[in-house]
Amino acid sequence: MLGRFKGIRGSRTLNIRTTLLLSYFTIILICIALVGSVAFSIAYNSMQKQVEDSNVQFVRQIEVNLDNDFHNKRNVLLAPYYSEAMIDGINDYASMKEQSRFLFRQELGNLFLKSFNITPIRDFVRFQIYYSDGELLSSSDNYKPWTAAQARASDWFRGTVELDGKVFFSGIPAKQAGAEEAAYATSLLIRDFANPDQFIIVRAEYSNDLLRNISPKSAATRMIILDSQDRQVYDTAGADKPLATRLMSRLGSASGQFWHAGAAGDDLVSYVKSRYSGWKIVLMTPQAEIFAPLEKIKTSALMTVAVAFVLAFLISVLFGRSITKPILDMYKTVNRIKRGDFSVRVPVGRNDEIGRIAMNFNAMQDELQHLFESKYLYQIRLQEMQLAMLYSQINPHFLYNTLDSIKAMADYYKVQDIGAMAQSLADMFRYNTKNRDDVVTLQEELVQIEAYMNIQQIRFDDKLSYVTEIEEELYSFPLLKMTLQPLVENAVFHGIERKRGKGLIHIAAYRDQEQMVLAVSDDGVGISETRLAELLARLRPSSLSDPVAETAGGGGIGISNVYSRYAIRYGERFAMTVDSRKGRGTCITLRLSESEG
Structure with missing residues (x-):
């Protein structure tokens, strides 16, 4: 009989080990796969969102830097407005004699030479001053790219006249002779507000030093600066790589961000249009550059998952072999603590050691419930009766009657203060004890x-x-x-x-x-x-x-x-x-x- 029991117990123990092994390994496998997938997805989306936000902030910071720099350059061009003689000279230039014209041109050139020297701008290349008929009045060097007629017909001259007092920002035509070192120009119309016909246009040209300094440090990220006419002023990839027409068509709004399918792969395009200059700052980041760190994380994660699977299998085997011994120990322990305090009953659904633990646990709980109903409740009722007896010894009516007797004696012996005090004290006790609300x-x-x-x-x-x-x-x-x-x-x-x-x-x-x-x-x-x-x-x-x-x-x-x-x-x-x-x-x-x- 004993041998039969041992055989049954051994077979059922093996069944428990196998069940625990498979269950534990399956759960770990599912959890690792689920956690890995979710973690990778979260990391992917988080990294993409972080780069998108970072690029938007970067182009806006470039916009702020450019606007601040352009505003400072505008202030330099306003120098003639601080001299009434210069404004009068602009009005009278057409009727001046040649010697007066020469002196005015010389004074005008000196004024701007002082202005650019007082406020040094490191990317400054040259300036030119043109009269309203296109005549070149003064220049900081010997560079003379246009005749009077060519100057008046140029886009920058007409654009400056149309803005009438606002700065016109423009790029430098790529094939402009002698302009290899200049990347862009600013021009401003200056005149007497009462005389719209006579004016001068001050044009200052600048190199791309500022644009290089504010460019992204990453060699893979491409930054393009477009002027108000969507001409490329600066491109970190070089002037020989124009933007695709399909990409240019998507840069119509004030700002935006989108993914663009290029020849070398997808690029994250972030752009913003400056309200001050009308220029656009475009930032293109390759997808491979964005998610390069994630690929390393992915490889490491896969290796970690593989190692975790092996460890999970080994732990499952060890766990399955050792689980039966704790169950037997727990079974013996529960038999020894039947008189403890347990609040739940377990369902009995099997005949192995776990089932025996459940049956003994329920039996112990039944016994505890019986003890609770027969002894503990009796002790509570006994204490309640003792407490009631204690309260009954304090009879408020006895106190009222005593105080009334004191008052009666005070009235009899005509001691009014004692009677009044006893009456007031009785009233207070009645208020405190009778009014239970x-x-x-x-x-x-x-x-x-x-x-x-x-x-x-x-x-x-x-x-x-x-x-x-x-x-x-x-x-x-x-x-x-x-x-x-x-x-x-x-x-x-x-x-x-x-x-x-x-x-x-x-x-x-x-x-x-x-x-x-x-x-x-x-x-x-x-x-x-x-x-x-x-x-x-x-x-x-x-x-x-x-x-x-x-x-x-x-x-x-x-x-x-x-x-x-x-x-x-x-x-x-x-x-x-x-x-x-x-x-x-x-x-x-x-x-x-x-x-x-």
């Missing part, structure tokens, strides 16, 4: 305060007095029970008692828009700044879990207790403020919403 009216709280103040006035003789100022409609306003007494008690013990001479406590209730304002103030000794700061620190939501005072010396139920109860009940619809100055008195104000909610 958490919420009472302001009227009920005031009656309680009346009894309390009667006792204190007898105690302090004529030192203490109080007044109330309540709007008639607020007597029925709901308050939490024991709201006023802690505040009045605080005023008596910490304000009036320590004061020399008489003291006054003032209780006021009035409306302020949609809130009821309840204020308890006194003209006592007040609170020092340090003590007030400590008190205000406790009147915050984080102090709701702090212990509260339980004695009169600590403030009775205390201001903190009143704050905590209202903060829990009303939340943001409640506010408490404490205003006090040393020697001036204290005022505690509660603000409550109309509806308790």
Whole structure:
């Protein structure tokens, strides 16, 4: 029989090992493949998004740099406007004699030579000044590419005239003789605003030093600068590689980004058009350049997955062989801890060791439930009866009758103060014990305060007095029970008692828009700044879990207790403020919403 059991146990143990081996290996295989695919997809999309955003930021930064540089170059061209003699010379040039013309041309050239020297521009090549009829008035060198007629017929001359005071930015024609070192030019029309016919055009040419400096550092990324007429001003790939017509047709908007299929593969094209110059900055990044790091990650990931598969298989084999021993150990352990505390029952669906563990676990849980119902509940009921017996020993009627007897004896012996104090104390106890509601009216709280103040006035003789100022409609306003007494008690013990001479406590209730304002103030000794700061620190939501005072010396139920109860009940619809100055008195104000909610 024992041998038969061992044989069955061994075969079932082998079945568990095989199941665990296949399940564990399959789960790991699926998880690694899933995680690898998701991780690669996320990395691919993230890298693409990052490069797209980076390229957009890069072309916009180039736009800003170009616009700033062009603006500075414009300021240099405005030099004649700072000299009234120059503007007069422009107006009178056509009627000047030859000697005057010579002197004016010389002064005009010197003015711009000084301007370009005072504000040095490293990529500056030359400047030329033309009159309205195309005549070359002055030049910084001997370069004279056009006759007067050719100058007037050129695109840059006509474009500058059309802009009438705005800078015209243009590229340099590739075959322009003697202009090998110049990449682009700026030209500006300068005239007297009252004389549109006589003017000069100042043209300054610049090399591509600035454009090279702002180009991307990556050799694979191509940057192209197009002027307002879509002519290539600068290209990091060289002037002999013009953009494809299909690509140029997609650069029509103010800015954009798209993928373009080129001869060598797909390129990410990002471009922006400058609002200042009308030029376009185009950035082309090959897809292979973008995802080159990702290919290395992909190769590493595949190698990692292959190693993980091998490790997963080995771990699965070891796990399957070792799983049966922990199961047998757990089976023996569960039998030893049947008297522990378990809250769930397991389904019994098999007859192997796991099934035996489940059956023993359920049996243990049944026993625990039986013990709970027969012993634990009995102990709870016993403690409840003992607690009820303890409460029954404190009979409030005995206290009422005793206080009534004291009052009767006081009346009999004509000791009115004792009778009044006993009556007030009895009223207070009745209010605290008979009224079991958490919420009472302001009227009920005031009656309680009346009894309390009667006792204190007898105690302090004529030192203490109080007044109330309540709007008639607020007597029925709901308050939490024991709201006023802690505040009045605080005023008596910490304000009036320590004061020399008489003291006054003032209780006021009035409306302020949609809130009821309840204020308890006194003209006592007040609170020092340090003590007030400590008190205000406790009147915050984080102090709701702090212990509260339980004695009169600590403030009775205390201001903190009143704050905590209202903060829990009303939340943001409640506010408490404490205003006090040393020697001036204290005022505690509660603000409550109309509806308790």
